[in-house]
Amino acid sequence: MVTIRDVAREAGVSVASASRALNNHDNVTAATRDRIRAAAQRLSYVPHSGARNLTRQKTDSIGVVLPDLFGEFFSELIRGIDRIAYAHGLQLLLSNMHGNPHEATSAVRAMRGRVDGLLVMPPDAQHQHLIEALSPAVPAVLLNCHDPRAGVPSVGIDNEGGARAMTRFLVERGYRRIVFVSGPRNNRDSAARQAGFVAALAEVTGERHPLLIAGDFSEASGAEAARLLIAGRMPIDAIFCANDMMAVGCCGVLADAGIEVGAEIGVAGFDDIPIAHYTAPSLTTMNARIAELGAAAAEKLIGLIMKPGSRPEPTVLAPQLIARLSTVRGEASRRANTSKILQKGKSS
Amino acid sequence: MVTIRDVAREAGVSVASASRALNNHDNVTAATRDRIRAAAQRLSYVPHSGARNLTRQKTDSIGVVLPDLFGEFFSELIRGIDRIAYAHGLQLLLSNMHGNPHEATSAVRAMRGRVDGLLVMPPDAQHQHLIEALSPAVPAVLLNCHDPRAGVPSVGIDNEGGARAMTRFLVERGYRRIVFVSGPRNNRDSAARQAGFVAALAEVTGERHPLLIAGDFSEASGAEAARLLIAGRMPIDAIFCANDMMAVGCCGVLADAGIEVGAEIGVAGFDDIPIAHYTAPSLTTMNARIAELGAAAAEKLIGLIMKPGSRPEPTVLAPQLIARLSTVRGEASRRANTSKILQKGKSS
DNA sequence: GCTTGCAATGTAACCGGTTACATTGCCTCT
DNA sequence: AGAGGCAATGTAACCGGTTACATTGCAAGC
Numbered sequence: 001m002v003t004i005r006d007v008a009r010e011a012g013v014s015v016a017s018a019s020r021a022l023n024n025h026d027n028v029t030a031a032t033r034d035r036i037r038a039a040a041q042r043l044s045y046v047p048h049s050g051a052r053n054l055t056r057q058k059t060d061s062i063g064v065v066l067p068d069l070f071g072e073f074f075s076e077l078i079r080g081i082d083r084i085a086y087a088h089g090l091q092l093l094l095s096n097m098h099g100n101p102h103e104a105t106s107a108v109r110a111m112r113g114r115v116d117g118l119l120v121m122p123p124d125a126q127h128q129h130l131i132e133a134l135s136p137a138v139p140a141v142l143l144n145c146h147d148p149r150a151g152v153p154s155v156g157i158d159n160e161g162g163a164r165a166m167t168r169f170l171v172e173r174g175y176r177r178i179v180f181v182s183g184p185r186n187n188r189d190s191a192a193r194q195a196g197f198v199a200a201l202a203e204v205t206g207e208r209h210p211l212l213i214a215g216d217f218s219e220a221s222g223a224e225a226a227r228l229l230i231a232g233r234m235p236i237d238a239i240f241c242a243n244d245m246m247a248v249g250c251c252g253v254l255a256d257a258g259i260e261v262g263a264e265i266g267v268a269g270f271d272d273i274p275i276a277h278y279t280a281p282s283l284t285t286m287n288a289r290i291a292e293l294g295a296a297a298a299e300k301l302i303g304l305i306m307k308p309g310s311r312p313e314p315t316v317l318a319p320q321l322i323a324r325l326s327t328v329r330g331e332a333s334r335r336a337n338t339s340k341i342l343q344k345g346k347s348s
Numbered sequence: 349m350v351t352i353r354d355v356a357r358e359a360g361v362s363v364a365s366a367s368r369a370l371n372n373h374d375n376v377t378a379a380t381r382d383r384i385r386a387a388a389q390r391l392s393y394v395p396h397s398g399a400r401n402l403t404r405q406k407t408d409s410i411g412v413v414l415p416d417l418f419g420e421f422f423s424e425l426i427r428g429i430d431r432i433a434y435a436h437g438l439q440l441l442l443s444n445m446h447g448n449p450h451e452a453t454s455a456v457r458a459m460r461g462r463v464d465g466l467l468v469m470p471p472d473a474q475h476q477h478l479i480e481a482l483s484p485a486v487p488a489v490l491l492n493c494h495d496p497r498a499g500v501p502s503v504g505i506d507n508e509g510g511a512r513a514m515t516r517f518l519v520e521r522g523y524r525r526i527v528f529v530s531g532p533r534n535n536r537d538s539a540a541r542q543a544g545f546v547a548a549l550a551e552v553t554g555e556r557h558p559l560l561i562a563g564d565f566s567e568a569s570g571a572e573a574a575r576l577l578i579a580g581r582m583p584i585d586a587i588f589c590a591n592d593m594m595a596v597g598c599c600g601v602l603a604d605a606g607i608e609v610g611a612e613i614g615v616a617g618f619d620d621i622p623i624a625h626y627t628a629p630s631l632t633t634m635n636a637r638i639a640e641l642g643a644a645a646a647e648k649l650i651g652l653i654m655k656p657g658s659r660p661e662p663t664v665l666a667p668q669l670i671a672r673l674s675t676v677r678g679e680a681s682r683r684a685n686t687s688k689i690l691q692k693g694k695s696s
Numbered sequence: 697g698c699t700t701g702c703a704a705t706g707t708a709a710c711c712g713g714t715t716a717c718a719t720t721g722c723c724t725c726t
Numbered sequence: 727a728g729a730g731g732c733a734a735t736g737t738a739a740c741c742g743g744t745t746a747c748a749t750t751g752c753a754a755g756c
Contacts, residue, residue, distance in 0.1 A: 352742065
């Protein structure tokens with residue numbers, strides 16, 4: 001491998017001059033600069049970034065530590081992060097703990113000396129542990145994880161507010177008996193969305209004991225919830241799923257049972273994954289603005305890198321309600337709907 | 349920042365012993381090893397990977413250079429790559445040239461000394477340029493880019509074979525007048541798919557001048573193609589789009605025009621993006637197995653890293669036909685379909 | 697008792713850059 | 727002419743690890 005010393009020798013100068021010439025420092029003669037550049041060209045010299053990072057004490061890259069790589073979430077997030085990183089000339093070092101919370105610490109440690117800052121999305125479990133593993137020396141921003149005690153900067157989505165907005169919207173549209181399908185136990189997003197739903201429903205309709213079904217964010221669990229509702233002949237007229245995939249599963253089962261989603265029963269999701277636009281009927285949902293989440297986190301991290309020791313306020317992004325056809329009520333009245341569910345329930 | 353020298357001092361040993369103890373070398377007494385470990389713990393020492401990489405001449409990470417981060421492609425690819433990288437304890441360094449071919453060279457150079465190998469997906473234009481920029485010293489695998497001349501190892505999808513299979517399938521299903529909607533000019537995937545379509549159609553039906561419409565992989569261009577066909581009253585009974593997004597656009601316009609996709613006109617795509625499963629009707633397509641592409645490329649790269657100088661054969665993955673409802677013919681005969689298109693064309 | 701051998705530990709070079717500081721050489725000013 | 731100043735260039739230390747080689751100390755063998 002050709003090093004800067006080879007270039008210096010080839011050009012007949014010292015390594016210092018070579019370094020200066022190649023880094024556009026202005027304290028080299030134009031003549032020697034050209035000579036050095038030519039030598040580098042001749043030897044097809046490529047600087048060794050690792051070595052460069054070591055002396056300059058900066059790496060021009062940021063680490064991204066994620067709990068897993070499932071779903072739309074991660075790609076949107078990366079897209080947002082990348083946009084900002086690119087604008088600042090930074091590379092992305094990706095680390096995935098593959099759903100294993102024990103990997104978290106080692107993932108964060110492995111980043112030491114390879115990145116200028118860290119974007120960390122803690123897994124649902126043991127995130128306290130992870131936060132403690134963060135070295136105070138390397139700037140870090142937490143993704144989607146409010147942690148009021150620890151002073152680590154964070155960027156998150158207002159899941160609770162989003163769920164409140166959706167709940168109010170459903171009620172405004174005339175839906176009264178709304179059931180909520182939750183995500184995995186312990187999941188922070190799901191818990192916040194459920195809290196928003198419960199609070200808004202109490203406020204708006206006075207309902208104190210709303211119906212809740214446990215799901216796990218998978219399409220299958222959404223389908224299962226719908227089957228449960230049909231079999232149980234529950235008198236409901238809308239289903240609010242904690243994420244879109246479950247809503248999609250729901251819709252599939254309802255359609256198979258001959259129940260017209262939208263007209264007869266409202267279905268809403270959360271996330272606004274691309275699929276939501278294309279299902280039949282298209283799905284009413286909250287756009288979680290995940291790319292913007294990533295971008296905001298990257299911006300915040302870069303600010304932190306440039307101004308170490310600052311303690312920025314947590315950012316909370318408001319999701320946006322996207323009303324589509326799955327919540328357009330048909331001619332049938334609410335009572336008629338409910339009874340229809342009961343009938344269809346038998347035939348399924 | 350605490351370094352290994354700090355740890356050594358704290359434990360009252362030399363840096364060599366500290367390094368040995370921390371790296372599980374067996375030539376240290378258990379007693380001193382424990383003493384050093386304890387000291388490291390006390391100082392909460394985290395090794396500086398950058399420095400480590402420099403001396404060991406290996407970084408335990410691989411670089412991934414992509415033309416952009418659009419669509420499903422990239423997330424699936426990363427997922428596949430990550431699976432293998434993780435299994436081998438490697439990190440991923442991501443670089444995105446943001447659709448700018450001129451960035452390619454600098455992206456590859458920036459990786460020098462930070463990765464043990466490179467996974468490169470050349471942009472459509474100027475990929476020759478990029479291949480030349482690859483240093484022979486750092487192992488690299490080309491993604492989705494056959495390059496028979498240059499001896500760079502590669503992994504790709506058999507786009508042509510896939511398109512042939514789909515074309516034959518459509519003909520078997522009874523579709524006769526098939527139009528192909530291509531992707532962007534210069535796009536390698538699109539060109540190969542088109543070639544497969546043209547060849548298979550000539551083989552199977554003897555058609556020498558198949559209908560081709562130029563698209564650009566966007567949903568809008570698929571919609572535009574459908575509008576063109578309707579307005580032009582083209583006597584066709586199936587549309588084969590070079591990717592799924594265009595097929596989705598097609599279906600939307602056809603449905604709006606009152607033409608029943610599947611029954612009256614077949615529509616097929618390519619890629620099998622998640623949406624394809626959920627559209628109404630669900631979309632017949634070729635599963636491009638992108639995650640497997642990434643995984644295969646990562647495997648090949650790791651092989652190359654472990655056995656430098658080897659010249660593995662290019663890998664070509666066969667895509668898989670996924671027959672769904674958009675190509676299920678209804679009762680109406682082909683002739684009836686065509687005339688119906690003509691009628692509907694007027695009314696749109 | 698003295699050499700030999702071996703295991704544990706220490707010293708210092710090295711990886712490939714950057715840069716503080718030293719040196720050189722030339723120009724200008726008195 | 728000599729001092730002073732400044733710009734160009736060179737020397738060598740340094741970043742934080744790893745490791746070849748040197749050294750030490752102790753047990754075994756003669």
